[in-house]
Amino acid sequence: MASSSGEVGRRALLIVENLSVPFDRRVAQEARCLHEHGWTVEVICPRGPDGPGGYDSEPEADVDGVRVYRYPLATAGRAAGYLREYSVALLHTLRLAVRLRLRGRIDVVHLCNPPDLLFPVALLLRITGARVVFDHHDLSPELYLSRFGARQDVVYRALRALEWLTFRSADVVLSTNESYRAIAVGRGRVDPRRVHVVRSAPAPDRLWPGPPDPSLGRGARHVLCYLGVMGPQDGVDHAVHALARLAERRDDWHAVMVGSGDARPAAEALVREYGLADRVTFTGRVSDERVRSVLSTAAVCLAPDPLNPLNDVSTMNKIVEYMAMGRPTVSVDLTESRISAGEAAVYARPGDPEDFAALVDALLDDPERRRRMGEAGQARVRGDLSWESSKEALLAGYAQACGKGQP
Secondary structure (H helix, E strand, C coil), X not given: CHHHHCCCCCEEEEEECCCCCCCXXXXXXXXXXXXXXXXXXXXXXXXXXXXCCCCCCCCEEEECCEEEEEECCCCCCCHHHHHHHHHHHHXXXXXHHHHHHCCCCCCEEEEECCCCCCHHHHHHXXXXXXXXXXXXXXXXXXXXXXHHCCCCCHHHHHHHHHHHHHHHHCCEEEECCHHHHHHHHCCCCCCHHHEEECCCCCCCCCCCCXXXXXXXXXXXXXXXXXXXXXXXXXXXXXXXXXXXHHHHHCCCEEXXXXXXXXXXXXXHHHHHHCCCCCCEEEEECCCHHHHHHHHHHCCEEXXXXXXXXXXXXXXXXXXXXXXXXXXXXXXXXXXXXXXXXXXXXXXXXXXXXXXXXXXXXXXXXXXXXXXXHHHHHHHHHHCCCCHHHHHHHHHHHHHHHCCCCCC
């Protein structure tokens, strides 16, 4: 396998702006994979939060043989703050990239979006001989439309232009699913032979079922779980609306909401407004061990991501993680969610919390169906959706970027 990704001694620089590493699981897995196949791997990313519950806060760290360089960054809470955030991030990234280049040749620079503003760094390193891999994590134009309820205005058109420039700067594109691949080939005008689908999949050594923790239910018979980021586009408020409808049907459940983000305070306020404070627990971000415990206990997992231009074509990491743990899922009916989960989920009509609640209610009354759905999900994660399959595509993309593949 090592020979397919390049010779020992090649050097790769991975750049990510919107999450720290290794908190960004996808980037951490890719970096570790490359390191295991003979590459010297370095990562530039922002620092995580300091203080209680903080993570990834050291300026430099060694993570599984990968050297990570982190810079301080205050993330934007409003649209107007994004220009400042991205400008500061770009300056720090340029500074660190030049510093690392002065230490020796960089063979591949690996850009991860959002935002689509990192291509100037790639172009600078290309002058010195680096090849460029674009890891297409998010659709920034659709993210703008979905997060802010915006129209296809001048900002949207600017984001489309930046996305196109990022595609044009790349020798190889890594897409997270077939929908993103179609966008790279279509509006990105990328040669389809240079686009590789590298799905985000949980590492086998991170998530596995374990013993349940009955205390999570706080006396209730069933535990429900939401796991993931809580941004405006993630639908945590939709989940709360559905839980309020579920409370009208039955009272033998407790919901554990794992994760955090901009939308968490509003979701907690909505829980209190519905009078569900004793039925819903928000944990914030927790350790992998705690995630395994919650998912091992959950009877049903929730994927309330609403239908919008971004979500419909994006792979929800939470769904794949639920599947890896053998948990049945209730999801909003989205194109890529159906492709990922198949029979491991049931699908609610978009924008219909009553339908979502009815599906949860039915699954809680049908343990045999929950078991079958869990088994179906685990089978998919071990097969087409496995990290082993994605590793093959990642290494093939790197081989092609280095001139060892076609075209």
